[in-house]
Amino acid sequence: MSELRQDPITHDWVIINPERARRPHDGDGGECPFCPGNESQMPEETDRIDDAQGRWIVRAAPNRYPTLDVERRAAVRYSEVPEGWRRLPAYGQHEVIVESPLHDATLASLPVERLRDVLEIYVRRFRVLAALTGVARHVVLFKNQGRRAGTSLSHPHAQIVATPVVSPEVRVRTQEEVAIFDSTGHCGMCHVAGRELGGGERVVHRSAHFATLAPYASRVPWQIQIVPLRHAPSFGEVKSVELDDLAPHLHAVLGALHAVLEDPHYNLVVMTPPLDQVHRLANHWFIDVQPRITLRAGFELGSRIVVNVQTPEAAAQALRARLPQA
Amino acid sequence: MSELRQDPITHDWVIINPERARRPHDGDGGECPFCPGNESQMPEETDRIDDAQGRWIVRAAPNRYPTLDVERRAAVRYSEVPEGWRRLPAYGQHEVIVESPLHDATLASLPVERLRDVLEIYVRRFRVLAALTGVARHVVLFKNQGRRAGTSLSHPHAQIVATPVVSPEVRVRTQEEVAIFDSTGHCGMCHVAGRELGGGERVVHRSAHFATLAPYASRVPWQIQIVPLRHAPSFGEVKSVELDDLAPHLHAVLGALHAVLEDPHYNLVVMTPPLDQVHRLANHWFIDVQPRITLRAGFELGSRIVVNVQTPEAAAQALRARLPQA
Numbered sequence: 046m047s048e049l050r051q052d053p054i055t056h057d058w059v060i061i062n063p064e065r066a067r068r069p070h071d072g073d074g075g076e077c078p079f080c081p082g083n084e085s086q087m088p089e090e091t092d093r094i095d096d097a098q099g100r101w102i103v104r105a106a107p108n109r110y111p112t113l114d115v116e117r118r119a120a121v122r123y124s125e126v127p128e129g130w131r132r133l134p135a136y137g138q139h140e141v142i143v144e145s146p147l148h149d150a151t152l153a154s155l156p157v158e159r160l161r162d163v164l165e166i167y168v169r170r171f172r173v174l175a176a177l178t179g180v181a182r183h184v185v186l187f188k189n190q191g192r193r194a195g196t197s198l199s200h201p202h203a204q205i206v207a208t209p210v211v212s213p214e215v216r217v218r219t220q221e222e223v224a225i226f227d228s229t230g231h232c233g234m235c236h237v238a239g240r241e242l243g244g245g246e247r248v249v250h251r252s253a254h255f256a257t258l259a260p261y262a263s264r265v266p267w268q269i270q271i272v273p274l275r276h277a278p279s280f281g282e283v284k285s286v287e288l289d290d291l292a293p294h295l296h297a298v299l300g301a302l303h304a305v306l307e308d309p310h311y312n313l314v315v316m317t318p319p320l321d322q323v324h325r326l327a328n329h330w331f332i333d334v335q336p337r338i339t340l341r342a343g344f345e346l347g348s349r350i351v352v353n354v355q356t357p358e359a360a361a362q363a364l365r366a367r368l369p370q371a
Numbered sequence: 372m373s374e375l376r377q378d379p380i381t382h383d384w385v386i387i388n389p390e391r392a393r394r395p396h397d398g399d400g401g402e403c404p405f406c407p408g409n410e411s412q413m414p415e416e417t418d419r420i421d422d423a424q425g426r427w428i429v430r431a432a433p434n435r436y437p438t439l440d441v442e443r444r445a446a447v448r449y450s451e452v453p454e455g456w457r458r459l460p461a462y463g464q465h466e467v468i469v470e471s472p473l474h475d476a477t478l479a480s481l482p483v484e485r486l487r488d489v490l491e492i493y494v495r496r497f498r499v500l501a502a503l504t505g506v507a508r509h510v511v512l513f514k515n516q517g518r519r520a521g522t523s524l525s526h527p528h529a530q531i532v533a534t535p536v537v538s539p540e541v542r543v544r545t546q547e548e549v550a551i552f553d554s555t556g557h558c559g560m561c562h563v564a565g566r567e568l569g570g571g572e573r574v575v576h577r578s579a580h581f582a583t584l585a586p587y588a589s590r591v592p593w594q595i596q597i598v599p600l601r602h603a604p605s606f607g608e609v610k611s612v613e614l615d616d617l618a619p620h621l622h623a624v625l626g627a628l629h630a631v632l633e634d635p636h637y638n639l640v641v642m643t644p645p646l647d648q649v650h651r652l653a654n655h656w657f658i659d660v661q662p663r664i665t666l667r668a669g670f671e672l673g674s675r676i677v678v679n680v681q682t683p684e685a686a687a688q689a690l691r692a693r694l695p696q697a
Contacts, residue, residue, distance in 0.1 A: 053562075054560060061682055188669055222380060314669050342515045347512075350384050350536070352438050
């Protein structure tokens with residue numbers, strides 16, 4: 046039943062998945078499937094990090110209500126999709142990363158060393174899913190914090206999805222990044238980060254290996270992007286020493302976001318290029334954080350020009366005020 | 372303060388408009404600015420249709436809290452945008468179309484002849500805004516029904532915005548439409564409509580000049596598209612005889628949508644190409660209706676692959692059951 050369909054005009058892919066409507070939500074009456082003791086409510090664990098007593102502090106497992114399911118991998122290959130309405134079985138891999146045994150924790154409230162463990166699992170699962178030859182053309186790693194960000198369960202968790210098609214977002218972004226490289230000879234993100242660090246009015250935080258910026262053309266109030274200062278095309282190439290720096294960096298900026306916005310609902314996405322078309326000089330991975338303050342309405346749906354009621358300069362200033370001064 | 376900014380990597384345009392945060396909302400305590408008697412709360416009327424007693428039944432006026440403002444048209448032309456961070460004054464035209472004097476009406480509850488008046492004003496204002504030489508490169512006509520669709524005032528109204536930049540949505544759609552035409556020699560929408568009417572499982576309704584379809588790759592549950600059967604690239608070219616047919620057609624399909632979904636929140640958008648790059652053979656205007664049942668979350672933000680928990684075939688069947696049989 047579940048399948049990937051391609052729009053015959055825009056060529057965007059859509060996942061039609063009626064089973065997803067059945068996934069559990071907070072308040073359904075059941076126990077939280079992510080709390081310690083309820084591990085049997087999830088499929089078999091794929092990865093974990095334990096504390097000194099052997100209790101898990103972060104763990105990963107397949108999603109019980111997957112958007113895409115590796116079991117559905119059929120004989121159909123992309124190149125064999127027939128003429129006419131284009132569809133593929135909804136195959137792929139969809140895992141959940143439970144970020145803490147504590148039901149009421151948030152990513153921002155975790156101690157730095159626990160955040161380091163979460164990032165460690167992010168990278169490990171990214172690398173495993175990216176290596177699913179014949180399945181993955183793109184890996185999306187994301188986190189929905191809060192009901193308005195679309196989460197169905199409040200226990201802190203992230204999700205990682207390997208898809209057999211290239212998504213419209215990364216297709217367009219990659220095209221534009223390559224075009225910038227072809228016309229200027231440099232990586233667009235490296236150039237932007239350099240200029241922003243020189244100017245400063247949209248810089249939120251800086252550490253040895255990362256800068257957090259309020260993007261010049263921010264799409265939503267309080268949007269931030271955490272950009273690696275070393276040019277690296279894909280999230281899979283992040284180094285251990287960079288994760289050591291990213292953990293306190295993320296701890297600081299998410300702390301500032303929580304201080305400014307009370308109980309913020311937000312989406313966090315690791316933006317990284319399609320696996321089979323990485324342009325080593327043009328692509329540049331980063332983490333995008335978009336708080337969910339405002340709704341997208343008809344103008345945005347009809348144009349994809351978003352209306353942002355806040356300047357990124359004001360956001361950067363307010364967030365900087367909550368961070369230790371450099 | 373308000374301005375258009377271009378993302379330096381994706382080249383998407385964003386409107387940064389802090390004033391929009393101050394617009395009135397239901398429950399602010401004030402009187403509804405769209406109700407008869409409160410006309411002075413809006414800027415001077417630009418168009419209206421009266422009943423036999425000379426009372427307005429539909430009227431248009433500039434938005435008091437415009438996303439884009441014609442007054443801001445500066446000496447800056449698009450071609451003169453300087454190097455570096457690309458920005459333009461937020462000029463354009465933003466009007467509100469009040470669709471009924473009745474505060475609690477909905478588009479679906481209006482009698483057919485009143486809906487004909489609404490459509491008449493839609494077309495008239497579209498043609499006027501499209502003719503704003505030097506301002507408009509694209510006109511977005513849309514309606515937000517209900518809080519979850521992003522409306523701030525419940526009195527039935529639509530909005531129309533003329534922008535000086537081409538939006539990402541229509542830029543991509545036009546590119547794909549032209550590519551389809553170049554490789555096949557026909558309009559993609561004409562081809563899709565013809566095939567759908569032949570098959571039937573995603574056909575919701577058909578009249579002399581229009582077909583309502585549940586799109587093959589529907590992006591949200593209950594999405595419908597009302598497609599003109601005559602090939603016409605732009606909404607501005609719709610004929611009077613077609614509006615005579617569209618009014619009862621829209622009355623029927625919105626009535627079915629309201630019957631199936633209780634008090635549906637939805638966005639309605641007239642999709643039409645950029646004004647200065649109409650491809651007469653490849654572009655094909657249509658009306659897109661997207662109910663707001665589900666939220667977009669991190670996966671969608673990171674990929675723009677949407678997950679739809681309902682098949683369009685099931686939606687078409689349920690909606691057809693609420694419509695008079697052909």
